[in-house]
Amino acid sequence: MDHFQYKHGVYHAEDMPLDTLATLVETPFYCYSAATLRHHAQVFMRGIAGLNHRVPPKICFAVKANPNPHVLHVLKEQGLGADVVSEGEIRLALAAGIAAQDIVFSGVGKKRQEMRFALQCGVFQFNVESAQELHVLHEEAQGLGVLAPIALRVNPNVDAVTHEKITTGRKDSKFGIDIEQAPEIYALAQTMPHIKVQGISVHIGSQLTQLEPFARAFARVRDFVQEMRAQGVPIDVVDLGGGLGIPYHPEHAALPEPDGYGAMICDAMQGLEAHYVFEPGRLIAGNAGVLVASVIYTKEAHDAQTDVTHRFMIIDAGMNDLMRPAMYGAHHELVPVSEAQHHAAHVSQHVVGPVCESSDVFLRHHPLPLLQEDDLVVIRSAGAYGASMSSTYNARLQIPEVLVDGTRMTIIRPRETYEEMLDKYQ
Template sequence: MDHFLYKDGVLHAEDVPVAEIAAEVGTPFYVYSRATLTRHFRLFDEALDGMEHLVCYAMKANSNQAVLAVMAKLGAGVDVVSGGEYARAKAAGFPGERIVFSGVGKTVAEMEAALTGGIRQFNVESEPELARLSGVATRLGLTAPVTIRVNPDVDAKTHEKIATGKSENKFGIPISRARTVYAEAAALPGIEVVGIDVHIGSQLTDLAPFEAAYVKVAELTETLRADGHDIRRLDLGGGLGIPYERSNSAPPLPVEYGDVVRRTVGHLGCEIEIEPGRLIAGNAGLLVSEVIYVKSGEDREFLILDAAMNDLIRPAMYGAYHEIVPVIEAPAGAETTTYDIVGPVCESGDTFTKGRAMPSLAAGDLVAFRSAGAYGAVMSSEYNTRPLIPEVLVDGHQFAVIRARPTFDDIINRDTIPHWLEDPA
């Protein structure tokens, strides 16, 4: 469920007409619903009710400071994967004890920042990282709490570019080597082993891969405890999918995911951490765009929008589907047209969809991409010197711009011409 509904034939973000935002902010722009963000976080929190747990929002899905502030005020933890994300988390009000640091390539500078600024745990992905973290912590006279990410070699049955739990993926250590690596960790100075980490992929629409992975984690927990390790925390990752295509069957609900967690690891007495991102933010956002032209090709109609692949790259990168709807609702029985929906960037890949049946549209009409709150703005760029588009947060009847559109001067003035290229006076 989200809070983007038609009211009197006009698409609203909560209680604000989307067209009203467009008139004030200009297109294209992203708009997020605080009510939807809140609801989706609470669904996960309630799904783990009765177990000691922390829902750590995966910031990589949407890292706007206002979105993070919503999560922090709800009592969420946060999962970060870079020094920049760590800085964002602290600036948004997350205390160190609610920040989990993941990622395969943590640098010394990132380790130092997290150790001195406060950290719940590092999710360590390799033996070289473990050794480096030990050295950094020892030099600073601090102790680094760690889980070690194990790769369970489970096929998540998702897109190959967002699968992370198979043996050929770059993430984690093979679960077959876990006992050896945990023994190494226990012997290192400056390291405190607190648990196990696992994450098998993103946009999972079947609970079976989760269950298979978590059964392996439960067996590993018992083995490591028998080896003398104090395994008291299990980070089970994120990855539960959202319904991009509303005509398809819906993915499992958070409550059903919670049942899998209880069934597989609930008996171990561990604190449970999960890292949802897409399911919290995805359906909490729209990308709103205006039709520039309707163009007739040789054998097709093109709907040319002012949004482009630099604003929303998922269709170009993954072949991802987004439902695209008119902001002014078409009346029942209205004429439809089949369009290739494209942007203005000078790439053939700047195509959102081909052969999509839509209510017939004209230049100046507004459309909205649903399920655009995750991996939209965070993956955008200024390709073709197109400014990053505004982000807007709605809360009931009010809205605010939470990231402004830069001017061309803002973009150009970030570059510097070396003195030896300047014209002599």
């Protein structure tokens, strides 16, 4: 459920009409719904309530999905922490008011400086992904005279059945430690005086649309934890990562919900006592944001050989603003801001951006109403991996981000100016 819908003939974010917002901010821009962020956080918390053993589960939002500190602050107020993969993300989480003890530091390539900063801050846990990383972390902790709390991110060799670019749990993945090698690395860690072994971590992929891969991976982790505990390895924290998918298309309405996800975990873990940690990102923020754009031009090209007319809608948002369609072939639903246009006759069209790349395409052969210059459109499900993956390719300016809360709106990242762009090169 989200808080983007038609009201009084105009698409709204909560109680804010997007045509009014477009007049104030100018397109293109990202718009997030605070109510949707809160709702998704609460639904996820209820879904995993059955895993509340000695301590409640720790939910650490994957900052890479949406690193804006204002978004992070909304989630912090719901009790969420942060899953981070860089010093920059740690700093953004701290700026949002998230306590260091609610931050999990993941990532396959942590640099020494980043480790030192995280140790000085006192993060909850380092998810270690190689023996070399473990050695470096111990050296840095020793230099500071502190203990580094760690979990090993194990790779259970489970196919996540998702896009190849976002699957992370197979043997050929760059992420994690082969679960068969993990016992010797746990043994090594226990010999290091400045390492505190406390947990295990697993994350098999993103945008999973079925529960079965999770169940297989988690069952393997359960058995492994029991084996390690029997050998004296003090695994208390079980970090099950994230990855549950969201509906990007109306046909995806039957995707698993957090309550089913939670029930699956309870079944897979079979009562394994632990302090559970979760790292949802897309599930929380994906459908809590949209990208608002304007039509610049339309044009047609007729293919005489196939007798097909190709109609193009060129909008002012490009692949530099929303990379997912070009990078993953991802589908994002597009609707006009005007409800009357939404109900008009639809014809097959290509929706493209202004970037000088043939891959700058949002939709191909998609039925849409015939729109004109300056008509407004909304690209849905853009709250995760949208702004965070954006760039200034073609010397295009970083676009604004807006947070709507009821009838109030706040520009939480202003549009970059050309002066600011040029200043980067001074």
